[in-house]
Amino acid sequence: MMTPFFCGEPVPNIAKIMRRTIASASDQAMTLHRFDFGQYGSASIGRQFPPSINKPIEVLMETIRELLTDDHRLCDDLFAVVEQAVAAGEWEKADAAFARFCAAMLNHFDLEEGTLFPEFEARTGMTMGPTQVMRSEHRQMRELLAAAEVSLGARDADDYSGYAETLLIMAQQHNMKEENILYPMCDQHLNDRIDEILPTLKKNLNAR
Ligand SMILES: [Fe+2]
Numbered sequence: 070m071m072t073p074f075f076c077g078e079p080v081p082n083i084a085k086i087m088r089r090t091i092a093s094a095s096d097q098a099m100t101l102h103r104f105d106f107g108q109y110g111s112a113s114i115g116r117q118f119p120p121s122i123n124k125p126i127e128v129l130m131e132t133i134r135e136l137l138t139d140d141h142r143l144c145d146d147l148f149a150v151v152e153q154a155v156a157a158g159e160w161e162k163a164d165a166a167f168a169r170f171c172a173a174m175l176n177h178f179d180l181e182e183g184t185l186f187p188e189f190e191a192r193t194g195m196t197m198g199p200t201q202v203m204r205s206e207h208r209q210m211r212e213l214l215a216a217a218e219v220s221l222g223a224r225d226a227d228d229y230s231g232y233a234e235t236l237l238i239m240a241q242q243h244n245m246k247e248e249n250i251l252y253p254m255c256d257q258h259l260n261d262r263i264d265e266i267l268p269t270l271k272k273n274l275n276a277r
């Protein structure tokens with residue numbers, strides 16, 4: 070069987086690749102001041118809202134950004150376990166690892182769409198802005214997860230690697246937008262609701 074390749078390197082190195090690419094994507098993002106959300110425009114991203122700050126973000130024990138960024142990293146780690154199992158031809162292990170990875174990803178999407186995004190939209194009035202773009206990307210990633218699951222069931226490492234590579238790139242770009250733009254906006258605009266939102270997010274993350 071041919072060794073599947075990911076970004077030009079054998080799949081066993083995927084954990085290293087993910088860390089490297091995520092780190093470099095994160096570095097690049099530090100230089101971003103605005104982000105183009107495609108057909109939904111970018112102007113709204115730069116809009117200034119009156120700060121509804123009751124307490125400075127710096128003194129909070131934890132931020133939405135920190136909590137959900139940690140969960141992105143957890144999903145990355147679970148993804149790497151699947152890749153390693155597929156590369157080793159350990160299909161049953163890959164099935165179990167994929168189930169954990171998929172559940173974590175879907176739970177994360179549901180949490181954002183069911184709790185965080187509605188709170189952000191209600192506070193800012195931005196219902197057709199960044200959250201709408203994130204929802205659309207979640208839809209695409211759900212489809213990639215489903216396709217990857219089918220190829221895993223068929224024990225087709227090449228097919229799986231193709232879907233996994235696309236998913237990896239999309240997830241990296243998606244997470245970068247959330248971690249560097251949307252989550253900080255949520256922390257800013259929802260800071261007076263943080264004591265209610267954070268426990269809700271944590272409860273759902275811990276329940277899986
Ligand atoms: Fe998301």
Ligand SMILES: [Fe+2]
Nearest residue numbers: 137177181247
């Ligand atoms: Fe996210």
